[in-house]
Amino acid sequence: MSNHLTIVLSDLPAPAHWGKSAISFADETATIHLADAADRGQAVQAAARKLTSQGLRDVALVGEGWSPALQWRFACGFGEAMEPGTIQWASDGETLDAQRDAALWLKSLTHASPEALSPEVLADEVAERLSGLAPEHITTRQIVGDALLTAGWVGIHGVGRGSDRPPVLLELDYNPTGDHDAPVSVALVGKGITFDSGGYSLKPSAGMVTMKCDMGGAATVAAALKLAIRQGLSKRVKLYLCCAENLVSGHAYKLGDILHYKNGTSVEIVNTDAEGRLVLADGLIAANEAGAERIIDAATLTGAAMVAVGSDYNALFCADDLVASEALAAANAVGEGLWRLPLAPFHADKCPSAFADTANSAPVKGGGHGGASNAAGFLSRFAGTPPKGWIHLDLAGSYVAGNGLNGEGATALGLLTVTKLLLDA
Incomplete structure (x- = not known):
């Protein structure tokens, strides 16, 4: 029975x-x-x-x-x-089992204690789990600790250097084509901040208690790739996870520091709690170096996005109307909430600095008015111009305190949208 x-x-x-x-x-x-x-x-x-x-x-x-x-x-x-x-x-049990398996993996990563899920553990878990799906089609590479600085990945290194546990850039190449020179159809970039204290711009305890979830972007794009592979993804995709702990120590990055990125952009640090955009900048540069036709990044990036759209939607930023319409159509097809917020060329200049090309934020609480658009504008300096566009997802609805629709914790909102975009690429 x-x-x-x-x-x-x-x-x-x-x-x-x-x-x-x-x-x-x-x-x-x-x-x-x-x-x-x-x-x-x-x-x-x-x-x-x-x-x-x-x-x-x-x-x-x-x-x-x-x-x-x-x-x-x-x-x-x-x-x-x-x-x-x-x-x-x-x-439809096979399809729904695959979706739920991906969603539960996403949630288990996000719910893991920050002590258990260090940057290296996150990178290892994703590399191992995805490689196990298609070992003949997947290669991985990890750049760890000071090797990041040597390689020029100054954002991930800068944010993560305050922790005793080193930061990591994971590059995973899924290539089912059999052609070593096949174009990269999509590059996925995920924010993997396994714990965010805010650094020297220290968060209050109430704002820090859920910050194990700050790797939700990495979990979302990794789980989406996992699900897309199970559903027959036939194009080459590269995954970049930008993993670090944002902690306070004598080695931590400081307000007033200036980071010099590989694409020539210099960034003054005016808020160490605006760290997600700093690590994503490296991932976006790497995605462009790979020649990706489309770049999708996902991040629990700003509180401003949560204020704008609540927990029922994620926020979409896109410089191209046609690409934005494709993202919105994908979300609608899978029944996920996605809402487009403004991103104009002037948003790239909303965080001025007297000492560098840009600051990483406005030096006011929450990044000031329009903070989510300003963060997207910062990222636009690194997103390049991939031929099929750049999609930035600010995951406002990916983690909730618990309500009448979702239990406390990760919701997996955005998983099916990213999967749909991969399969339709």
Whole structure:
């Protein structure tokens, strides 16, 4: 006898004795009632949270009405960080199993304690897990510690040098074509700050407690590549993870320091808590050196993006309207929230410096007004002009305190969008 509670959908309202509840129970079955649902996906996800709060951990989705999209929305709301539970699908089990496997890996990386997940451990875990999927098609290289400085990756080295555990640039090359000279269809760049204290621009305790999640961009692009490979990705993709701990010590980078990047740009440090853009700059330069036709970066970059779009969306920045429309269409196709925010050429000059080409932020709390656009403008100095465009994702919705739709922790929002963009490249 199965231990899984059966979950069915109904377009009828719940019987009156259940009050305003959208869920009713009978025997070993729970029914989600969608009669009054303005958004069926949101209603199903909210119901999954309610069922989780009642202690349910093993369910079977049964009957008509369970489209793949609705099943996925249920999965997004179901389970807790330490108890994800199990789901038996109504249909499309192979596809949904692959999606959930990728999402749970993303979440496990993001939820790992910062002591357990050092920059090297993050790079090793991603390299090992992805190489295991297609060992004949994947090569990896890691540049660690002071070797970064020798190689010219001053952003990752500068941010990570304050920690006893060295920073790392992971380059992973997935090439299923059999042609060593095949073009790089897409380069993925992920922010992998495994813990962010803010450095000398120290965060308050309340703002630091969740900063193990600051490698969410790296986890998102790595999990998306994993899922795309499982779904038959046939083009060459390079993955760059920019991994570091942003800590305070006698070796840490300081306000007033100037970093000289490989592309000739000099950057004055006016806020050590604006570190994500510094490591991403190296990854963007590397992606351009690889000749990538399209570059996608993902990062838990700014609080300003969270203020702008909340936790229901990620923020999109793109200099090309056509490329932006492709990203928005990809998100819409997979049912993920993505909202475009402004990025104009003048945003590159919003962080002026008297001592360098640019500062890494405006020297005010939160980077000042328009902080998310200003951060994207900073990155535009390093993004180059790949022929199929540059897409910057500020992952505002990728980690939440817990609400009526998501449990506390990583949401995996953005995973399916990046996967779709890879498969459509």
